[in-house]
Amino acid sequence: QVQLVESGGGLVQPGGSLRLSCATSGFTFSSSWMHWVRQAPGKGLEWVSSINYGGNYSYYKDSVEGRFTVSRDNAKNTLYLQMNSLKSEDTAVYYCATDSTGAERGKGTLVTVSS
Numbered sequence: 001q002v003q004l005v006e007s008g009g010g011l012v013q014p015g016g017s018l019r020l021s022c023a024t025s026g027f028t029f030s031s032s033w034m035h036w037v038r039q040a041p042g043k044g045l046e047w048v049s050s051i052n053y054g055g056n057y058s059y060y061k062d063s064v065e066g067r068f069t070v071s072r073d074n075a076k077n078t079l080y081l082q083m084n085s086l087k088s089e090d091t092a093v094y095y096c097a098t099d100s101t102g103a104e105r106g107k108g109t110l111v112t113v114s115s
Contacts, residue, residue, distance in 0.1 A: 001026045002024075002025075002026040002027050002098065002104060003023075003024065003025045003026050003106075004022055004023075004024055004095075004096050004097070004098070004104075004105060004106030005022065005023045005024075005106055005107070006020060006021070006022045006094060006095060006096055006106045006107065006108055006109040007020070007021050007022075007023070007109055008020040008021050008109055009093075009094060009109030009110045009111045009112075010110075010111070010112070011112045011114065012086055012111070012112070012113055013113070013114070013115050014086060014087060014088060014113055014114075014115055015085060015086065016086050016113070017082070017083060017084045017085075017086065018083050018086065018111060019080060019081070019082050019083070020036070020080065020081040020083065020094055020096075020109060020111075021078055021079070021080055022034075022036075022078065022079040022080070022081075022096030022106060023076075023077065023078050024077045024078065024079065024096070025077060027098070029072075029074060029077040030053060030074040030077075031053050032053055032098060033050060033051065033052055033053060033098075034050070034051055034070075034072060034079045034096060034097070034098065035047065035048075035049065035050045035051075035096070035097045035098070035099065035100045035102070036048040036049045036050075036070060036079075036081050036094060036095070036096055036097070037094075037095050037097050037100070037101075037102035037105065038090075038092035038093065038094045038095065038111075039092055039093050039095070039108075040089075040091060040092040041091070041092075045095075045101070045102045046061070047061060047100050047101075047102070048060070048061050048064060048068065048081075048094070049061065049064065049068060049070040049081065050070070050100055051070045051071070051072055051079070053074075055071060055072045055074070058070050058071075063089070064083075064090070067083065067084050067085045067086075068081060068082065068083050068084070069081070069082040069084075070082075079096050081094065083111070086111075086113045087113060088113050088114065089113075090111060090113050091111060091112050091113045091114070092110075092111060093108040093109065093110050093111075094108060094109055094110075094111055095107075095108045
């Protein structure tokens with residue numbers, strides 16, 4: 001059974017940083033592309049970032065390019081998202097997912113960017 005457990009969210013001021021983690025189990029993490037998606041209040045799910053199984057290719061939504069960095073530790077079956085220069089529009093519940101649509105995702109971690 002696939003399990004995805006996100007952590008690391010919280011309240012941060014604009015311009016601040018957070019590092020999200022996603023602990024995984026129940027599938028072969030090292031052979032899987034992984035993704036981060038988010039859902040802002042009152043809006044639908046949107047894709048944020050993807051990383052290939054080896055961690056050497058990554059892709060980002062235009063609005064987070066240069067501020068967010070996705071990474072993974074295949075030995076620990078864990079996915080990460082380093083978020084810098086956070087903006088109010090980054091406020092959302094962040095989910096890790098096994099597909100880019102977020103159809104199979106964890107319960108999420110809330111990130112609130114506010115002064």
